[in-house]
Amino acid sequence: MGLFNFFSRDKKEKLDEGLEKTKTSVFEKLTKAVAGKSKVDEDVLDNLEEVLISSDVGVKTTLTIIERIEARVARDKYLGTDELNRILKEEVGALLDENNAGKETEFVVPATHKPYVIMVVGVNGVGKTTTIGKLAYQFKKSGKRVVLGAADTFRAAAVEQLKIWASRADVPIVQQGMGADPASVAFDTLQSAVRQNADVVIIDTAGRLHNKINLMNELSKIRKVMDKVIEGAPHEVLLVLDGSTGQNAIEQARQFTLATEVTALALTKIDGTAKGGVVIGISNELKIPIKYLGVGEGMEHLQVFNKYEFVDSLFSKRI
Numbered sequence: 001m002g003l004f005n006f007f008s009r010d011k012k013e014k015l016d017e018g019l020e021k022t023k024t025s026v027f028e029k030l031t032k033a034v035a036g037k038s039k040v041d042e043d044v045l046d047n048l049e050e051v052l053i054s055s056d057v058g059v060k061t062t063l064t065i066i067e068r069i070e071a072r073v074a075r076d077k078y079l080g081t082d083e084l085n086r087i088l089k090e091e092v093g094a095l096l097d098e099n100n101a102g103k104e105t106e107f108v109v110p111a112t113h114k115p116y117v118i119m120v121v122g123v124n125g126v127g128k129t130t131t132i133g134k135l136a137y138q139f140k141k142s143g144k145r146v147v148l149g150a151a152d153t154f155r156a157a158a159v160e161q162l163k164i165w166a167s168r169a170d171v172p173i174v175q176q177g178m179g180a181d182p183a184s185v186a187f188d189t190l191q192s193a194v195r196q197n198a199d200v201v202i203i204d205t206a207g208r209l210h211n212k213i214n215l216m217n218e219l220s221k222i223r224k225v226m227d228k229v230i231e232g233a234p235h236e237v238l239l240v241l242d243g244s245t246g247q248n249a250i251e252q253a254r255q256f257t258l259a260t261e262v263t264a265l266a267l268t269k270i271d272g273t274a275k276g277g278v279v280i281g282i283s284n285e286l287k288i289p290i291k292y293l294g295v296g297e298g299m300e301h302l303q304v305f306n307k308y309e310f311v312d313s314l315f316s317k318r319i
């Protein structure tokens, strides 16, 4: 396991568990794909293509991966099917590498901004508030001062839910209740964070894509106001996508990036799907770095996305 020794065992176990459904499905299909074959040939490649597509890697990304494996087969005519897992790890890892995805292993924010302001966006129900709660918990655990801002003022329950997470993670929250102006909440939050000498600010927002113009206006208003309090804020716009919606998540991301600039992605609910291959497709097609993976509903169920760990988990059999 050499390379993977420095990853925490606990994290790896949670990732393996979170990817369980996808792993099981990929392995069953891979086993069928190579049944009775000792070397990687046309048939095996055709089957592999199906495995990747049915795991929601996406057509475009699947074709790229297949082409690369084909090129390896052309170079090495006796590529054994027993090497397929290793080759997949290498090729998918290389692809993620080109997309600059997931180099971190810890919850860190750049020291260049204090406070570092993260605005969290995404459509309803994808897991924004939950992800914010988990992030707050992790940053707090690593010794950071965190402040949350309840700028999703669309529903009373939204503010309440963030309050619950704030108390679980034991971090302060700034809120003005339901119906308040989200930009005003963001303004207050940043001022309060500066006063408290906070390290990280995380702002929740409402996601109503059915009215793109409104959403766009609201998000740009929030951003403008933040920039007034702290120049350059928000430093990160984190788009949360529900990984269990597969290819729809890619489409959602495309729509969202039209509404506002997105600098990072969080993919949630990976634990609830056998189609975790979407992580590869999203990384490759959107070229926006995936920073976090949601692998369950609990406080500890958010991981810093690391391509090596991910590829290793996905294409390794559990011993």
Ligand SMILES: Nc1nc2c(ncn2[C@@H]2O[C@H](COP(=O)(O)OP(=O)(O)OP(=O)(O)O)[C@@H](O)[C@H]2O)c(=O)[nH]1
Residues within 6 Å of the ligand: 122, 123, 124, 125, 126, 127, 128, 129, 130, 131, 152, 158, 161, 206, 207, 268, 269, 270, 271, 272, 293, 294, 295, 296, 297, 301
């Ligand atoms: N299994 C699983 N469930 C998750 C994960 N992340 C979030 N959820 C669940 O998804 C549901 C919606 O999460 P929220 O955080 O409320 O989503 P939201 O984007 O804030 O939703 P709105 O505020 O309505 O826009 C909740 O029941 C969460 O517990 C995850 O990684 N895995």
Ligand SMILES: [Mg+2]
Residues within 6 Å of the ligand: 128, 129, 130, 152, 158, 161, 204
């Ligand atoms: Mg919410």
